[in-house]
Amino acid sequence: MHPPSSHTGPNALAAAKGQASAATGPGIPKVGPQTSSTAPAAAHKAPRSWLQLNTPMADWQGRRVWLVGASTGIGLACAQALRAAGAQVIVSARNAQGVQDWAAQDSGVQWRALDVGDHAAVQATARALLAEGPLDMVIYAAGYYKAQRATALDLEELLQHDKVNYQGALQIIHAVLPGMLARQSGHISLLSSVAGWRGLPNGLAYGPTKAALTHLAETLYMDLQDQGIGVSVVNPGFVATPLTAQNQFTMPALISPEQAASAMLEGWARGQFDIHFPKRFTLWLKLLRLLPYRLYFPLVRKFTGL
Numbered sequence: 514m515h516p517p518s519s520h521t522g523p524n525a526l527a528a529a530k531g532q533a534s535a536a537t538g539p540g541i542p543k544v545g546p547q548t549s550s551t552a553p554a555a556a557h558k559a560p561r562s563w564l565q566l567n568t569p570m571a572d573w574q575g576r577r578v579w580l581v582g583a584s585t586g587i588g589l590a591c592a593q594a595l596r597a598a599g600a601q602v603i604v605s606a607r608n609a610q611g612v613q614d615w616a617a618q619d620s621g622v623q624w625r626a627l628d629v630g631d632h633a634a635v636q637a638t639a640r641a642l643l644a645e646g647p648l649d650m651v652i653y654a655a656g657y658y659k660a661q662r663a664t665a666l667d668l669e670e671l672l673q674h675d676k677v678n679y680q681g682a683l684q685i686i687h688a689v690l691p692g693m694l695a696r697q698s699g700h701i702s703l704l705s706s707v708a709g710w711r712g713l714p715n716g717l718a719y720g721p722t723k724a725a726l727t728h729l730a731e732t733l734y735m736d737l738q739d740q741g742i743g744v745s746v747v748n749p750g751f752v753a754t755p756l757t758a759q760n761q762f763t764m765p766a767l768i769s770p771e772q773a774a775s776a777m778l779e780g781w782a783r784g785q786f787d788i789h790f791p792k793r794f795t796l797w798l799k800l801l802r803l804l805p806y807r808l809y810f811p812l813v814r815k816f817t818g819l
């Protein structure tokens with residue numbers, strides 16, 4: 514892999530793109546050299562420009578990354594891209610979906626079955642992982658989505674969205690943050706969604722949980738930036754995964770999980786806080802956020818027909 518000095522500025526981006534595209538889709542290839550050491554904590558405190566809200570992370574060699582909610586979709590593609598870049602990845606979710614086979618082939622991959630709704634299991638899994646060594650990054654990608662409108666309100670479904678999309682993240686943060694604070698190092702990245710930027714039809718259950726996650730990331734960032742701990746929030750547009758396979762409408766600017774993973778690695782390599790993509794879609798939504806409601810509501814109705 515590249516010498517450390519090449520992993521800042523444009524080289525970092527080139528490196529990140531190269532690494533992400535090295536990973537192939539589901540089918541879990543064996544990738545990269547086998548490394549077992551964990552990068553020293555100090556490496557994360559490299560100086561950064563004022564544009565970079567986080568310390569850039571492009572050198573994944575020897576870094577230990579726990580991805581929660583990564584047996585499929587964006588989380589899995591991200592685990593593959595990080596592994597291709599030399600990171601040691603721990604993948605958690607309820608169902609292995611082949612990750613166990615991958616772990617059996619590659620000592621740099623661990624499978625840890627976990628339901629984020631089981632608080633004791635979250636604590637126990639985090640304790641077991643931290644007993645093996647520090648975690649350099651924790652990515653919360655677990656997500657649940659069912660379209661819902663207030664005209665057919667389903668409280669149980671509303672609460673299930675909150676349990677997986679928001680409370681699960683709180684459980685994971687609660688389990689890993691003390692270790693990061695003790696080391697004054699680490700990074701927490703939360704997979705939120707542009708659906709959390711402003712209310713959207715069918716998003717009654719999903720949207721508010723993502724708005725909460727983005728708000729949580731903002732507050733975490735402010736509280737932790739002086740503790741050597743990075744925080745980022747990932748806001749994808751539409752990505753072709755099992756979660757969006759239920760959508761009956763044409764999804765604008767739809768991208769693949771691999772493209773999403775590539776954008777995430779690029780965002781971390783740039784030291785970004787708000788990693789949103791694809792820009793040809795998300796920048797319009799950023800604009801929509803600025804509109805007064807008397808313009809926003811009719812425009813959304815016009816665009817969605819809902």
Ligand SMILES: NC(=O)c1ccc[n+]([C@@H]2O[C@H](COP(=O)([O-])OP(=O)(O)OC[C@H]3O[C@@H](n4cnc5c(N)ncnc54)[C@H](OP(=O)(O)O)[C@@H]3O)[C@@H](O)[C@H]2O)c1
Binds near residue numbers: 587588608653753
């Ligand atoms: N796809 C998109 O267009 C899009 C857009 C914006 C944001 N996102 C967000 O990106 C993240 C990943 O979504 P995705 O599209 O990649 O969907 P996905 O393929 O369905 O992935 C969801 C992951 O979460 C895991 N999960 C669900 N419930 C869980 C639980 N209780 N405990 C532990 N793991 C759980 C799933 O595994 P198990 O079911 O086996 O547990 C799976 O690995 C989600 O937070 C989603 O909201 C997706």
